Amino acid sequence: MTDSNSSVSQDLSAHMESLGIAARQASREIARATTAQKNSALLAAAASIENHKNILLLANAKDLDHAKASGQDAAFIDRLTIGEKGILSMAEGLRQVAALQDPVGEMRNLSYRPSGIQVGRMRVPLGVVGIIYESRPNVTADAAALCLKSGNACILRGGSEAIHSNQAIAACIHEGLKVAGLSIDIVQVLDTIDRTAVDHLITMKAHIDVIVPRGGKGLIERISKNASIPVIKHLDGVCHVFVDESANIEKAIAISMNSKTQRYGTCNTMETLLVHSAIAARFLPSITGLMREKGVELRGCAESRRHIPDMLEASEEDWFAEYLAPILAIRVVPNLDSAIDHITRYGSQHTDAIVTELHVNAMRFLREVDSSSVMINASTRFADGFEYGLGAEIGISTDKIHARGPVGLEGLTSQKYIVFGDGHVRS
Numbered sequence: 001m002t003d004s005n006s007s008v009s010q011d012l013s014a015h016m017e018s019l020g021i022a023a024r025q026a027s028r029e030i031a032r033a034t035t036a037q038k039n040s041a042l043l044a045a046a047a048s049i050e051n052h053k054n055i056l057l058l059a060n061a062k063d064l065d066h067a068k069a070s071g072q073d074a075a076f077i078d079r080l081t082i083g084e085k086g087i088l089s090m091a092e093g094l095r096q097v098a099a100l101q102d103p104v105g106e107m108r109n110l111s112y113r114p115s116g117i118q119v120g121r122m123r124v125p126l127g128v129v130g131i132i133y134e135s136r137p138n139v140t141a142d143a144a145a146l147c148l149k150s151g152n153a154c155i156l157r158g159g160s161e162a163i164h165s166n167q168a169i170a171a172c173i174h175e176g177l178k179v180a181g182l183s184i185d186i187v188q189v190l191d192t193i194d195r196t197a198v199d200h201l202i203t204m205k206a207h208i209d210v211i212v213p214r215g216g217k218g219l220i221e222r223i224s225k226n227a228s229i230p231v232i233k234h235l236d237g238v239c240h241v242f243v244d245e246s247a248n249i250e251k252a253i254a255i256s257m258n259s260k261t262q263r264y265g266t267c268n269t270m271e272t273l274l275v276h277s278a279i280a281a282r283f284l285p286s287i288t289g290l291m292r293e294k295g296v297e298l299r300g301c302a303e304s305r306r307h308i309p310d311m312l313e314a315s316e317e318d319w320f321a322e323y324l325a326p327i328l329a330i331r332v333v334p335n336l337d338s339a340i341d342h343i344t345r346y347g348s349q350h351t352d353a354i355v356t357e358l359h360v361n362a363m364r365f366l367r368e369v370d371s372s373s374v375m376i377n378a379s380t381r382f383a384d385g386f387e388y389g390l391g392a393e394i395g396i397s398t399d400k401i402h403a404r405g406p407v408g409l410e411g412l413t414s415q416k417y418i419v420f421g422d423g424h425v426r427s
Helices: 002-032 035-051 053-069 074-080 083-099 138-149 160-179 196-201 217-226 249-261 277-293 302-307 316-320 336-346 359-368
Strands: 107-112 118-125 128-133 153-157 187-189 210-214 239-243 270-276 297-300 327-333 351-355 373-376 395-397 405-407 413-420
Touching: 002 118, 002 128, 002 153, 002 187, 002 196, 035 053, 035 083, 035 138, 035 160, 053 074, 053 083, 053 160, 074 160, 083 138, 107 413, 128 138, 128 196, 138 153, 138 160, 138 187, 153 196, 160 187, 210 217, 210 395, 239 249, 239 336, 249 270, 249 277, 249 351, 270 277, 270 336, 277 297, 277 302, 277 327, 297 302, 302 327, 316 327, 316 336, 327 336, 336 359, 351 359, 359 373
Parallel strands: 128 153, 128 210, 153 187, 239 270, 239 351, 270 327, 297 327, 351 373
Antiparallel strands: 107 118, 118 413, 395 405
16 A cells, blocks of 8 residues: 555656646746737637637536535535636636736836946746636636736646636637647646645745645645745735725715625625724614625624624624625724724735725825725725736735735736846946
């Protein structure tokens, strides 16, 4: 038994090594590809996805049947489902990325130095990107598109629950690459459900330049802890909306409801509602009534429960919670300082919003809330690449180095210094 397991491990290790070598070689090809070539590949892949709709739906049906048979819940099934609308959305996403400006090769801040040389910066691909994600098959198309357009090769490892869907989407991406005359090794999707493949992927320093995990907190924590390669990530989406004393009630209701109930299971969904004490008596009855109509369970502090007595009592853990469910924590605070203090202590530096009509409060909130997205009078649900004009996003980063916030094309590139001279030598 031990010999057999050892043989399988060696085979997987050799397989992963071969994928890494191919990806590194392909990264040089895509780095020098023209914008026209990259766009041609994306548009052809979009057409292939639409043309192979029935194949994609059949592949997805296999994954759905297995998920249902294994007792997965409704939220999991929803994330796994593609559907005809999802297919059209994937194709449109590829076309949107094709329409975006190509960041690769862009030169900035060119200036002449006293020595006569000209110094500037050029935007360049990261190289090879490893992306690990869970049950959403559309991530395969989104990730491939962004890596391709930003001049990176990629190795994608989707969840085992979506293996058939991911392979079918990968075939469409490969068809697009072939049409453009590019190597299919530019986008590689792992065809194994062996979990140890991830352990290999996140330690292949010779072949992979950055890892991007997309999924639940457990996955991201494990990747961040064990990776020997830089990781672009966020762990939690504990997002807040603060309703200031000057807030327009109608705006506050619309923003709060959309932030929480437009979709429950996303990282930019509001999890805690902060309400200024001066407006609580007018605002809380309306917002809690509407939340309950949507089936949202409410958990409040002592002051909020004084206004809404039948609200459940919030615990200390509730302020840290990323529910990803129809549950909302509510706290009444005495002022803007207290709201910012709460966000600083309990937040995850993801997305936080203020509803206010006072410019000075809005500007303080923007400056002092240390999150990757900070909003004035807008729903937290806007915090994604599509809404920010980045096209599909590779993920959200709450780190402070390199990329922060939704990571689109520019976040998948770096910069290097470039120097132009004409026989210049240093004296």
